[in-house]
Amino acid sequence: MxxxxxxxxxxxxxxxxxxxxxxxxxxxxxxxxxxxxxxxxxxxxxxxxxxxxxxxxxxxxxxxxxxxxxxxxxxxxxxxAEVARWNTDKSYLAELGDAGVAVVPTTLIAPGDGTPRWPKGDFVLKPAIGAGSRGVGKFSPEGAEYAASHLKSLHDADHTVVMQPYQSSVDTDGELALVFFGGVYSHAFSKAAMLGRELDESGLWVTEKLGSAQPPAAFRALAEDVLDATAALLGILRAELLYARVDLVAGPDGRPLLLELELVEPSLGFRQTDAAAAWRFASAVRQQLS
Ligand SMILES: Nc1ncnc2c1ncn2[C@@H]1O[C@H](COP(=O)(O)OP(=O)(O)O)[C@@H](O)[C@H]1O
Ligand SMILES: [Mg+2]
Missing domain, CATH: 3.40.50 (Rossmann fold)
Structure with missing residues (x-):
């Protein structure tokens, strides 16, 4: 071929x-x-x-x-394109949560919904349609006026807003990104906390600090659940996903939670893993065409 x-x-x-x-x-x-x-x-x-x-x-x-x-x-x-449509709007997190997947608790606030009840601890507001950590803000209940003004600026730009409790494990353990090719696990890498970092000179993303990682069993099992639930919601086979990156964080009790599922254009961390990952990706490309 x-x-x-x-x-x-x-x-x-x-x-x-x-x-x-x-x-x-x-x-x-x-x-x-x-x-x-x-x-x-x-x-x-x-x-x-x-x-x-x-x-x-x-x-x-x-x-x-x-x-x-x-x-x-x-x-x-x-x-x-169908996968991209679904995955470029973070309201998919609520759908996966409804399907029984352990996601970071996610509240969607559309323009016109009014001011929500703020969470009791630190929390995050971010655009439902966004990438590269742009527009993501961390707030505390004491600084509610800052949160209200960030919410307003996102609503004024016509964004639905995702509100989530801040997962403080991000500061200590970072995120784990689990990468799948053709629905099969390939490798994982870690990502340090993003908020407070500078934008890259391209202006398109916040500079990331990445490392190689070996995900614990509970993280691998949740990532599998995420892919199964996604395939069921979209009515496709996991194998139809050429690539998928499942970004997980430890929740307050240490168990993993889904922070983001990246099916559109994620960095796949080839530089953070073994050289054969490129071969696995190439093999998955072949599979898509066979
Ligand atoms: N609920 C949260 N708790 C802790 N950190 C968060 C949370 N939501 C976002 N972040 C931080 O902001 C970054 C970007 O948010 P994310 O949901 O991954 O959106 P995107 O990558 O699409 O911009 C994350 O990598 C993480 O460092
Ligand atoms: Mg992300």
């Missing part, structure tokens, strides 16, 4: 951040020619590729409608 793959990016970082530098070679070993292309570059024929992989389309949050209609126009998109 031979074929062609396009890795879709955005104009700010047209060849990604370098994390998947080993992947095109791994794909070439299996007969795939890979090139990068900016998703909103009208001169690119995305229909000509055997597979278009969303990799670094990190500017979609401000232009979600445009991004999703482009996604729908690409015949061989991985993950699919």
């Amino acid at each position: 031979t074929g062609s793959a396009i890795f879709a990016s955005c104009s700010g970082v047209p060849e990604g951040d370098g994390d998947e530098h080993a992947v095109p070679e791994a794909l070439a070993d299996l007969g795939f020619k890979t090139r990068w292309a900016v998703w909103d570059d009208a001169t690119v024929d995305f229909g000509a590729a055997d597979i278009v992989v969303l990799r670094a389309t990190w500017d979609y949050a401000e232009r979600r409608d445009e991004f999703l209609s482009w996604a729908e126009s690409v015949p061989a998109l991985s993950n699919s």
